[in-house]
Amino acid sequence: MIYQNPKIPEGINVSESNPLKDFFFMLTAVSGLTAIVLVLLLLTAEWLVKFTPFDFEVELAEHIFGNSEYFSAEDSEKQNYLDKLVEQLSVYQQLPDDFAITVHYVEQDTVNAYATLGGHIVVFEGLLEKLGSENALAMVLAHEIAHIKNRDPIATLGRGMTVGLALASIAGLGNSSMSTSLLSPINFLTAMAFSREQEQLADEEALEAVIAYYGHAEGAEQLFEILQANGHYEMPEFFSSHPMTKERIAYIQRIQKQYNGDHHLTPLPIFKLQSEKRSIHE
Amino acid sequence: MFDLIVFVILVTLGYFFGRLAEQRHFKSIKQREHLYRSVLCFSSRFPPPNPTPVESTLVAGNVVISIDYFKRIAASLRGLLGGRISAYESLLERARREAILRMKKEAKFKGATSIFNVKLETSSITKGKNQQVGCVEVYAYGTALIPVNRG
Numbered sequence: 001m002i003y004q005n006p007k008i009p010e011g012i013n014v015s016e017s018n019p020l021k022d023f024f025f026m027l028t029a030v031s032g033l034t035a036i037v038l039v040l041l042l043l044t045a046e047w048l049v050k051f052t053p054f055d056f057e058v059e060l061a062e063h064i065f066g067n068s069e070y071f072s073a074e075d076s077e078k079q080n081y082l083d084k085l086v087e088q089l090s091v092y093q094q095l096p097d098d099f100a101i102t103v104h105y106v107e108q109d110t111v112n113a114y115a116t117l118g119g120h121i122v123v124f125e126g127l128l129e130k131l132g133s134e135n136a137l138a139m140v141l142a143h144e145i146a147h148i149k150n151r152d153p154i155a156t157l158g159r160g161m162t163v164g165l166a167l168a169s170i171a172g173l174g175n176s177s178m179s180t181s182l183l184s185p186i187n188f189l190t191a192m193a194f195s196r197e198q199e200q201l202a203d204e205e206a207l208e209a210v211i212a213y214y215g216h217a218e219g220a221e222q223l224f225e226i227l228q229a230n231g232h233y234e235m236p237e238f239f240s241s242h243p244m245t246k247e248r249i250a251y252i253q254r255i256q257k258q259y260n261g262d263h264h265l266t267p268l269p270i271f272k273l274q275s276e277k278r279s280i281h282e
Numbered sequence: 283m284f285d286l287i288v289f290v291i292l293v294t295l296g297y298f299f300g301r302l303a304e305q306r307h308f309k310s311i312k313q314r315e316h317l318y319r320s321v322l323c324f325s326s327r328f329p330p331p332n333p334t335p336v337e338s339t340l341v342a343g344n345v346v347i348s349i350d351y352f353k354r355i356a357a358s359l360r361g362l363l364g365g366r367i368s369a370y371e372s373l374l375e376r377a378r379r380e381a382i383l384r385m386k387k388e389a390k391f392k393g394a395t396s397i398f399n400v401k402l403e404t405s406s407i408t409k410g411k412n413q414q415v416g417c418v419e420v421y422a423y424g425t426a427l428i429p430v431n432r433g
Contacts, residue, residue: 010312023352023356026356
C-alpha cells in the first residue's frame, strides 16, 4: 500500500478575516446595547422613584444631611419671614398636605437658592440681598417649592445613583466604599442638578403661583436678571443646567403682558440685622 | 480615565505584537511542514501488515502558546454576543500544527518514516484564574516506526 502526504489547503480552521473589523463591530454592538440598557434603567429609576413616599424621602434626607451646618434651625427675623412666605405660597401651589417644606436661611454671600431632598429649601443671604422686591423672592421660593412638589430632588437622586452604580459595575469597582461615596452629603448639596424639562416645569408652576398670590407677575423676572448681571464667571453651579436665562426672561415677559396694568411691587420688609450690617459697612 | 488609557494601550500593543507573532509563526509552520512531509502521521492504532521489519518508539511534541491582550478582549466580547471566536481558532490551529511538527522532528531525528496512533491532548494552563492572560498547551504523541536494515 502506498501512502501519500497531500498538501492540506489553508484556511479551513482559520478564516482570513480582519480581526480589527470584527473587534470594532463587537465593541460597537456591546457599547450600544449597554447604552440602551442604561437609558432604560434611568427612565425606570426616574419613573419609579416618584412612587417613593415623601415620608421616606424626609427620613433619607435626615440620614444624609443629619449634621450639615446649613440645616441647623435658626430663629431670626428673616427666617420667620421666609417660613411665612413659603407657607402662603404652598397653599397657592396646591402642595399636598403631607409635603412639609423647610426653608433654611444661610448667611453666606453665595448668590443662590436651591431645593433638595426631604423638602428642604436653602436660601443664601447673597441672593436675598440682591432681590429688590418680595415678588422676586416669591418667584424664587415658588420655583423651589415646585421642584419639591414635582419630586425633582429624589428623581435626580435616583438618576444619579443609577448612573453611578452602572458606571461602577462596568469599571468593576464593586467595593463597599462605593455606596458611601454615592450617598455622601457633598454630592447632594452641590450636584443636585435638575434637567431642563424639570426647570421649565418649575418655572411655569412658580409663575402661576406668583400670579395667583399677587394678581400679577411683575418682578418675577428679577432673579434671572440678577443671574445675567452677575456674569457667567460667577454663575453658580446650580444654575448651569437651567434653561437659558434669556429664554426664561422672555417667557416671563410674555406672561406679564397678559396681566397688563399698573401693578405695584411689594417691597421686602426692612430687616433689623440687615440694616445694622449695612451701616457698619458704610 | 487613566484605566481607559491603559486599556487602549494594552489592546493596541496586544494587537500589533500578537499579529506579528502569529504571522511569523504561520510562515514558519508552513516551511517546516514542507520539510517534514516525508514523515507520515496516522491516527489508526496499528500499522497495516508490512513485511519490512521495523522498530517502534514513542515520539512526542508539545507547545504552549499564550494569547495576547487583544485576543482576550475580542474573545470576551464574543462571549457576550455569541458566535465563532476566531481569535482563539487561529491560536489553537497554531498550537496543534506546532505540536505535530515537533513530534515529527523528533521522529525524523530517530530515522522514522511514519508515526501511528497519533493523539493530541489540549489543556488550558491558566484555567479558572480570573484577570489573567490565558495560554494553551497542545501535546502530540504517537508511535514512530523506524525501518531496520537487516543486511
